[in-house]
Amino acid sequence: MTEIEATESIPSTSTQGDIESIADNIKNGHISRIVVLTGAGISTSAGIPDFRSPTTGLYDKLAPLKLPYPEAIFHISYFSHSPEPFYAIARARHPGNLKPTISHAFLALLAKKGLLHYLFTQNIDGLEEDAGIPTDKVLWAHGNWKSQHCWKCKTEYPDDLMKRAIHNGEVPYCLKAECGGAIKPNVVFFGQSLPKEFDEKEKVVGQGDLMLVMGTSLKVAPCSTLPRLANKGVPRLLINMEKAGDFGNRKEDVCMLGPCDDGVRRLADLLGWRDELETLWKDAVDAKEDVLKFQDGPSLDECIAKMAAQMDARLGISKGHKNMLENHLSDKFAQMMSKGPSCQ
Numbered sequence: 591m592t593e594i595e596a597t598e599s600i601p602s603t604s605t606q607g608d609i610e611s612i613a614d615n616i617k618n619g620h621i622s623r624i625v626v627l628t629g630a631g632i633s634t635s636a637g638i639p640d641f642r643s644p645t646t647g648l649y650d651k652l653a654p655l656k657l658p659y660p661e662a663i664f665h666i667s668y669f670s671h672s673p674e675p676f677y678a679i680a681r682a683r684h685p686g687n688l689k690p691t692i693s694h695a696f697l698a699l700l701a702k703k704g705l706l707h708y709l710f711t712q713n714i715d716g717l718e719e720d721a722g723i724p725t726d727k728v729l730w731a732h733g734n735w736k737s738q739h740c741w742k743c744k745t746e747y748p749d750d751l752m753k754r755a756i757h758n759g760e761v762p763y764c765l766k767a768e769c770g771g772a773i774k775p776n777v778v779f780f781g782q783s784l785p786k787e788f789d790e791k792e793k794v795v796g797q798g799d800l801m802l803v804m805g806t807s808l809k810v811a812p813c814s815t816l817p818r819l820a821n822k823g824v825p826r827l828l829i830n831m832e833k834a835g836d837f838g839n840r841k842e843d844v845c846m847l848g849p850c851d852d853g854v855r856r857l858a859d860l861l862g863w864r865d866e867l868e869t870l871w872k873d874a875v876d877a878k879e880d881v882l883k884f885q886d887g888p889s890l891d892e893c894i895a896k897m898a899a900q901m902d903a904r905l906g907i908s909k910g911h912k913n914m915l916e917n918h919l920s921d922k923f924a925q926m927m928s929k930g931p932s933c934q
């Protein structure tokens with residue numbers, strides 16, 4: 591997985607199709623195979639920050655940790671020697687603490703109506719399953735938290751120990767004493783390959799009669815390339831706070847700029863599905879509330895502040911140590927000078 595430079599040129603007037611005709615074509619059956627790509631923006635209303643939004647995104651929030659660069663926290667080469675920042679924030683981003691949004695529920699409704707051809711998600715929060723989207727319709731392109739292994743020797747690690755480590759904000763280490771590698775959930779880090787199904791599944795994009803892209807900046811390859819695989823003439827709908835990728839370059843593109851949850855509500859209204867959508871969402875949230883009661887934990891900001899304080903304390907100790915050595919040396923030097931030059 592790699593981050594890409596924002597080089598796409600987006601024309602200023604990009605909304606050339608319209609949402610009403612997309613809704614009409616869903617209603618009259620001309621659109622029946624919807625391929626979806628989602629990103630962090632569909633989960634922000636669940637309380638989980640996205641990555642790149644200025645100020646509110648995770649990468650800006652990580653500033654107090656003074657990482658070499660923000661994405662390092664999810665880079666395999668950084669994690670291999672410094673897994674602490676990842677585990678410091680893991681609890682706040684762990685699926686147990688979250689509940690699905692109405693955007694997730696909308697995708698579940700598409701599936702229920704037999705319209706969801708396939709969903710590619712870059713998210714690892716697992717909220718697709720909580721909303722009731724059938725797992726055989728989803729590719730978790732950036733992996734998930736369901737299993738874990740030692741990054742070094744690849745040995746699997748037990749779920750209960752992993753849960754405990756995440757709960758305590760501690761780094762779990764390989765149980766093989768001679769190894770000592772940190773345990774990594776099976777999520778895809780920068781510098782790692784996507785699941786092997788990705789190459790095979792990306793072909794389904796060409797089978798779709800609507801490409802729906804929600805809540806992603808389209809800045810990370812290879813998922814960012816998927817919208818371009820939609821056949822020419824097939825409408826592409828972006829529901830996002832901002833324009834992304836090459837949306838707007840095709841005449842059949844429609845951009846609904848704003849919160850995903852508002853976008854899916856508007857679409858549901860046009861389709862006459864609004865009540866059904868709200869009910870499906872409420873049921874999914876209620877089912878998750880029962881789990882949440884036992885899993886309240888520190889917020890992301892609290893996790894970051896705690897880790898930053900620990901780092902400052904460590905730095906304080908080493909600064910103190912350095913001062914002590916400097917004082918010791920200058921005392922020695924002063925003593926030596928007070929005795930005058932010596933000849934042997």
Ligand code: OAD
Pocket residue numbers: 628629630631632634635640641642643647661664712713732778779780804805806807808809810829830831832834848849850851
């Ligand atoms: P980004 O943070 O890059 O982009 C999120 C997009 O969603 C931005 O364009 C936001 O403007 C938009 N957005 C945020 N909240 C929204 C809302 N409520 N409604 C609509 N749009 C909203 O996140 P991704 O594109 O998912 O990888 O990032 C891709 C990958 O980069 C992630 O999977 C992650 C990251 O580094 C790893 O962690 C390894």
